[in-house]
Amino acid sequence: MVNRKELRPESSPQAGYGAQLRSCRENRGWKQEDLGAEMGYSSTHVSAVETGRKMATLRFSRSADRALGTGDLFERKYREIKHGVLLEGFPEYVGHEGRSVEIRLYEIGIIPGLLQTPEYARVLADSAVGRGAITVDYAAERVAFLAERQRALERRHSPMIFVVMDESCIRRPVGGATVMRAQLDRLLEFAERPNTVLQVAPFEMGERRPFDLPVNLLTMTDRSVMGYAESQTQGHLDRETTSVLPLLTAYHQLQAEALHQAASVDLIKELRKGIP
Incomplete structure (x- = not known):
């Protein structure tokens, strides 16, 4: 030893x-x-x-x-x-995510992974294969890993999950009408859970939107907070209070400016009706 x-x-x-x-x-x-x-x-x-x-x-x-x-x-x-199925820093983040008591997510352009249907996730992965960005095996592993991540949160004492999505997430068509209808239905079901809050940040927020990139924030059992952010090629997990707490403050400001959950649900239902 x-x-x-x-x-x-x-x-x-x-x-x-x-x-x-x-x-x-x-x-x-x-x-x-x-x-x-x-x-x-x-x-x-x-x-x-x-x-x-x-x-x-x-x-x-x-x-x-x-x-x-x-x-x-x-x-x-x-x-x-x-x-390379996971960006650097992401495996560690997922490990903490599975033990967190609160999860705060902000996403731009696509539905957050934790809320994606398997079909929606598969379309995104297959599209990356078609562009030559990843292999077929890589795509399958990516979808399988997401499913494992989602199941890990279906535990007895599930965390509170706060999600704010940029309006682009729900307006961007992915996979055609059938996939999008099912995905919007998934969002509506998510909003009905007792441990979730779902909000849409409308385009009208303009310059009041505090984030230009996706943000993940975790609150652990000891009330410590950590943040995770990623670029196209790299992820970074941050535990430093001096840099994470400003992100948490900005997230609260984002929630205050975004549509409240009832209005967000109404917007999603409106878009859902418009899908042929």
Whole structure:
């Protein structure tokens, strides 16, 4: 134990993989030699993967799943890293999201992932495939991961979820009439839940809209708040109070300026009727 290296799973997807491997191994009471023997690898190889010095392969990941009885956990994690299914910082964010007591989301242009129907999510993924931005396998993994993320929030003590969507989210047609009708129905159902608040930020807000990019804010059980934001290529999880609290203040200002839930629901119903 003297030479045990402390892991930082949040530092990268590869580090997260290694930390998960160590955790599963230790939960079984195994040393690295024991796991290596079960997998057909040396203890040195296992150590290198756990500490992030060596990248796991598909064969290694499948062997780890078989040895540890983890289903396809490590195979999925390998594919996430290999194909870039998750932006840097997002795996850590999702882990906290699943344990949060309050979630605040703001989205522009598309329905927030937590509220997307499988069909809507699949259309977006397939469109990215058509543009050559991602592979078919990547698209399938993206949709499957979203479904897992949604299920994680259907727990006994579900968090309060506050969602403000720019009006562009509900006016942008995605996937044709059938997909959009079902998606708007999903939003209406979401608004009826006892632990949700759904608002639309109308175009008329103009310069009063405080955000120009999507924003995710999480409140944890100890009332600490963390923020997550991403660009086209990178995500960033922020725990620093000095930078997160101004985001929370701006979010409250956004909610005050946006349509209240009843008016937002009426607007969605109006758009729903207009779909042929």
